[in-house]
Structures are given as structure tokens and as C-alpha cells.
Amino acid sequence: MSAPAVPSVLFVCVHNAGRSQMAAAFLTHLAGDAVEVRSAGSAPADTVNPAAVRAMAEVGIDLSDQKPKVLTPKAVQASDVVITMGCGDACPIFPGKRYLDWILDDPAGQGIEGVRPIRDEIAQRIRGLLAELAIQARP
Template identity: 70%
Template sequence: MSTKPTVLFVCVHNAGRSQMAAAFTAALSAGAVEVLSAGSEPSDRINPVAVAVMEEIGIDISANRPRILTTSAVQASDVVITMGCGDTCPVFPGKRYEDWELDDPAGRDIVTVRRIRDDIRTRVEALLAGILQDE
């Protein structure tokens, strides 16, 4: 296991919110954090509007693919951030869990998805400030 903290982002389809959060975490931590993302019912592709709004700020998630949530991913993580997946995420003692209430970008217009993106960025910045301060 890595000495870096590992953060897992989980949403239902792993096509929007969790992908944006993972991308922000990877970019803003400059490699200081291992990042995973998964979905309880993964979609077959990333939300194209999420891809577009991330591209607007220079982060390319177009090659990402939704992944299924596994018990091993949760076990490997220090922090598990859920985003609307409810009780489908397994809970293990000693892990830090947070539930971020965020609108699902699926089927939303670009203005709404930009707002969701910016909300995610703010949350990731706060998360990283706490995680990296503990190092």
C-alpha cells in the first residue's frame, strides 16, 4: 500500500461527479494523493457535458471510463467520498467517509454542469487542505 493517502470518489454511474472530483484531486494534489473513482451502477461512458466543462478549464477526462465499485477499492482507500450512491458503498472501520450532496449532471445543461463542477472543485480544495495538512 502506498504511503500517499488514497481517496475514492463514488457516485451511481461514475460518469460525471466522481470523475470530475477524481480529476480535480489528481490535478490539484500534484500527485500527493492516490485517486480512485467508481460507480455502484457504472454507465457505459463519461457524460459528454462533464467532459466539456472540464476541458474548459484544461483538464481532460475524455479517455476515462466508468468503473464498477469494488470492495477492494474501498479497502484500499483512506477517504471515501460518496455522491448520491446511498447505502451501496461498503463501510469498513477506520476509513473516513463523507457524503457530498451534489446534483447529478446527467441530462443537465452546460451552465448547470459548470456550477456542479465549480462546487466539486471547492469541496476538493477543502478536502485536500485537510488531507495534506495531516501529512
């Protein structure tokens, strides 16, 4: 008898430097190995937004070692749930995938004060996603 498949979630935004990085980090932090997590950008930046790194550090999650990654059709095909965050039509659509579009402010160019509410909204949505996937969040 094989173990049930682990769901796979892909977070996509334009630069993969803020929203999608924070979402992936929250999901990894709260779900552990219960979910396979990816993030990518349609036009990735060179580095993760420093304000996003600082905002996540405030809640005990380290993003400092993360690098923006380019969105590939392979990453979409390998994911069960694809969550877009303002990437427009850049995300390829494949049958059988669940697509969600999270409307969130872009943290680009914002200071830590502007990024905190975005971080908190992402955390709330991640907890909702875990509930939908019937996965218990870790403390």
C-alpha cells in the first residue's frame, strides 16, 4: 500500500521576489513535508525584495537564501494547485490543474511598513489553503 500523494502548490508572480516568495515560505513553514512547494516568476528579479526578507524575518521565517526562479511549463505541469499573484496571462494553463488568483498588493518599492500587511494577508490565505487541502498547520 503506497502513501497518498503529497499535493504540490506553485506560487507565481511577475518577479518572484516578494508575494510568491513569502507565500511559498509560509506554506513550507506551516505544512512541512505535507505539501510540495514551488514558486516562480514570469520575469524574475535578480534578488528577493529586501523588505520581504525583513518582514518574514519578523515572523521567524528566513528568506535570505532564496533566489527568484523563472516560470516554466514543467513547473506548472508538476503542480496540483497554481496560485497566481498578478502575473497576468504569463502563466501557462494546463487541463486538470486548479488555478487560484490571489489579488494582493505588490510589495515592490514599498518599505517594511507597506510589506507587513501584505505578509499578514498572505499568511491568512495560506492558512485557508491548508484548511482546503485538509492539512494541519504546524505550530
